[in-house]
Amino acid sequence: MHKGNNIEKVNGYGILECETCGFIHIDPVPSKEELDRVYREEYYMEEKPRFIERVIEDLRWWETVYDDRFEFLESRLAPGRRTVLDIGSGPGYFLKRGTERGWKCLGIEPSRQACEHARGLGAEVINAFFDDSTAASLKGRFDAVHLSEVLEHVPDPSGVLKAAYGLLEPGGILSAIVPNDFSPVQKVLTDRLNFNPYWLAPPHHINYFTFGSLSGLMRKTGFDALEQTAMFPMDFFLLMGDNYVANDELGRASHSRRKKLDIMLNEPELKGFKNELYSLMAKHNIGREMVIYGVKK
Ligand SMILES: [Zn+2]
Structure with a gap:
């Protein structure tokens, strides 16, 4: 049972500081069927969704992002341990980068177009939503997710974890990456x-x-904290x-400047x-996205 303070109202949804879940989520939580309809009506209808085009446009930057993550994993795992599952693998460039670095990679991705794109890069991808039943169908275990x-x-992040x-x-x-919301910068x-709470969507x-x-x-799921x-x-x-x-135009211009900086800082x-x-x-809860690594005991 979700309960707690309703702190905002956006698009007809409440924003609930949920005591049961221990994080903020919308209220009511949409059902799987509802979400499936929303997503089907949007990206899935387009032949080549815009998010794929933007990943390609940003590819050089994405490679530095992925390299940072692989470098961290490689620094913490023994050299023989190089299998990774990418949940929500999108157009497949994380898988491609991993393969180039000597990893054995598998992706799972609900978008048919993204999946086809990834396969075109030579990546192995399952076209499905990730849930208990698709998880049970995967053979073997992985050194990294x-x-x-x-x-x-x-709708159930705890179940996915x-x-x-x-x-x-x-x-x-496990490396988990999500937007960092209700951050000190957003509070300022x-x-x-x-500003309105523009990050609520x-x-x-x-x-x-x-x-x-x-x-x-992550701790509640059983992970030990490793790095943030x-x-x-x-x-x-x-x-x-x-x-x-x-x-959007100014957004892309700002993004372009951050890409240049990130690439040079590499x-x-x-x-x-x-x-x-x-x-x-991360120690100061700053950064648009957070990257949290947890290890299975
Ligand atoms: Zn809840």
Whole structure:
């Protein structure tokens, strides 16, 4: 039973600070059928959805993002342990990068077009939603599970984490990436600069995590906390006066600047600083997305 304070009302949904779940989510939580209809009506109708085109346009940057994650996993797992499941693998570039680095990769992805794109890159992908039954159909276990931008979209994030836990070998690592919402930067934006809570997007975003609530949920699932880091704080552009909210052109321009910076910070002279900078941001609950690694006991 979901209960707690209703802190906002957006698109006909309440935003509930749920005591039962331990994180903020929309109220009511949409059913699987409802969500299936929403998604089918949107991206799935287009021949080549815009999100695939944007990933391709941003590819050089995505490669640095994926390299950071693989580097972390490789630093914590023995050299023989190189199998990874990517839940919500999208157009398949995480899988491609992993394969290039010597990993054995499998993806699972509900979008048919994204799946076909990934297969065109040579990736092995199952075209399905990730749930208990698809998890049970997978043979063997993995050394790592990559769960990027999934948990905010699903009606039962705890169930997804449990299923992912069950698919990991002992000592295996989960990397969970979600938007960092209700952050100190967003608080300054709403309290001092009159921004609306623009990050609330029901029914697409069902759950709104903080570093504390996501790491708490991971611990409840059985994971030991391993490391927390962040992705570039896009909302700094808002603090600087570049209001990209509801302005796609300015949004892409801001994104382009962050890509250039991230790519340059990956140069060997700056890489150590970059890693420390982003983990320092995570300590202060700053960064547009959070990256939390947990290990299966
Ligand atoms: Zn709840």
